[in-house]
Amino acid sequence: MQIAANKAVSIEYTLTNDAGETLDTSAGGEPLVYLHGAGNIIPGLEQALAGKQVGDELKVTIDPENAYGEFSAELVAVLGRNMFEGVDELEVGMQFHASAPDGGMQIVTITALDGDEVTVDGNHPLAGQRLTFEVKVADIRDATEDELAHGHIHGEGGVHH
Numbered sequence: 001m002q003i004a005a006n007k008a009v010s011i012e013y014t015l016t017n018d019a020g021e022t023l024d025t026s027a028g029g030e031p032l033v034y035l036h037g038a039g040n041i042i043p044g045l046e047q048a049l050a051g052k053q054v055g056d057e058l059k060v061t062i063d064p065e066n067a068y069g070e071f072s073a074e075l076v077a078v079l080g081r082n083m084f085e086g087v088d089e090l091e092v093g094m095q096f097h098a099s100a101p102d103g104g105m106q107i108v109t110i111t112a113l114d115g116d117e118v119t120v121d122g123n124h125p126l127a128g129q130r131l132t133f134e135v136k137v138a139d140i141r142d143a144t145e146d147e148l149a150h151g152h153i154h155g156e157g158g159v160h161h
Contacts (some may be wrong), residue, residue, distance in 0.1 A: 001140045003052045005037030008153050010139035011049070016132045023126070031138045033153045040152055042067045045133055052137050061132045071128030074101070075108075081116045090118060098122065 003009050010031040015024040026032055034040040036049070044066030048058060064070050084090055092110050100106035100122070112119035147153050 001053065003036055003049050003137065003140055006143050006148060007036045008139075008141045008143045008147065009034055009036050009049065009137065012136045012138050014134045016134075018130050018132075023131075033139075033155075035143055035147060035151065035153050038151045042131075044131075045135070048133075049135070049137070054137050054140055057134075057136045059132065059134045061130055063130055064128050067129070067131050068124035068126045069128075071123055075106075075122035076111075077108075077120055077122075079118050079120060081118055084118065096120070 001007070010033045012026045012031045013024075014022060014027060016022050032041075036046065039046075042062065044062030045060065047066070048060040048062075052058065081090065084096075087094075090110060090113060092113060094110045095107050096110075097105050098108045098120070106122045108120040108122045109125070110118055111121045143153065
């Protein structure tokens with residue numbers, strides 16, 4: 001069986017940046033399970049995995065536009081501390097839901113605190129970075145009707161509701 005749309009795919013992976021630092025890995029844990037073709041993983045990795053079979057191994061470097069996007073200065077803002085009513089203590093690294101420019105919701109991360117000024121960043125932490133994945137395809141199966149309806153995998157290694 002080959003990786004294609006509507007297949008439940010299990011991969012073992014290690015993610016590194018251009019400096020060779022490991023950013024994430026499934027080593028020592030369960031493989032990542034995702035629904036191919038549903039946008040559950042970054043586009044560049046999904047494209048590289050299409051057509052692969054169980055046991056296949058690959059190393060692929062993905063530019064920002066096919067990963068988490070370019071870094072956007074427009075998504076960085078300095079807000080007043082009063083915008084965080086009800087939060088007793090603010091710390092760098094805290095994340096909050098906020099209104100996105102398109103009217104939807106986005107997650108913003110506090111990146112700096114200076115007196116009453118709070119700098120937040122709505123970029124993904126890996127935005128603007130080239131990413132290298134070393135991947136081994138561990139399993140491929142047909143997704144269930146429930147998984148297809150929900151747009152993601154259920155059970156071990158997938159989303160649990």
